[in-house]
Amino acid sequence: MVTASSDKTLLLIDDEYMIRQVVQVCLENLSNWKTTIATSGKEGLTTVAQVKPDAILLDMMMPEMNGFDFLEKLQADDEIAHIPVILLTSCTTLLSHRTLLDLGCKGVISKPFEPITLVSQIAYILGW
Numbered sequence: 001m002v003t004a005s006s007d008k009t010l011l012l013i014d015d016e017y018m019i020r021q022v023v024q025v026c027l028e029n030l031s032n033w034k035t036t037i038a039t040s041g042k043e044g045l046t047t048v049a050q051v052k053p054d055a056i057l058l059d060m061m062m063p064e065m066n067g068f069d070f071l072e073k074l075q076a077d078d079e080i081a082h083i084p085v086i087l088l089t090s091c092t093t094l095l096s097h098r099t100l101l102d103l104g105c106k107g108v109i110s111k112p113f114e115p116i117t118l119v120s121q122i123a124y125i126l127g128w
Contacts, residue, residue: 008128009034011053013044013070014088015062022115023057023088030119041065045073048080055106055126060089071103086125088113 010033014020024035036051038044042065048056056074060067067087075081085104090111101108107125109118122128 008054009036009051010055010057011036011038011048011051012057013038013041014059015039026115026118041070044070048083053083056083056085057088058085060087060091075104084126086122
C-alpha cells in the first residue's frame with residue numbers, strides 16, 4: 001500500500017465504465033489517493049481545470065475527443081500543461097511507447113493491466 005502520498009489526487013479519464021470502476025477501487029483501496037472521474041476528453045478538460053489534479057490517467061481511444069486531442073489542448077494551456085499524464089491504453093500496438101512519451105506523457109500503462117500492481121506502477125512512473 002502506498003501511504004506516503006496520501007494527499008494526491010488523480011483524474012481518470014476513460015469512457016469505459018468497468019475500467020473506471022476497477023481503477024477507482026484500486027487507487028482508493030490500495031493507496032490513499034483521491035480519484036476524480038471524467039468519462040470523455042471534453043469532460044476531462046473541464047474537470048482538470050476545476051480540480052487541478054496531481055496527475056492524469058488518460059485513455060487514448062474515446063469518442064468525441066480522443067487522448068491525442070486532449071493532450072494537445074492540455075499542453076496548450078499554461079495553467080494545466082505541467083500536470084503529468086500517464087496513458088492507460090490498449091492502443092500501444094499502433095504507436096510505440098517512445099512515440100507516446102514524445103507526446104508529452106510521463107508514462108504508459110498498457111491495458112489490460114494487473115489491478116494489484118496499478119498503484120505501484122503509477123507511483124514508480126511519477127516518482128511518488
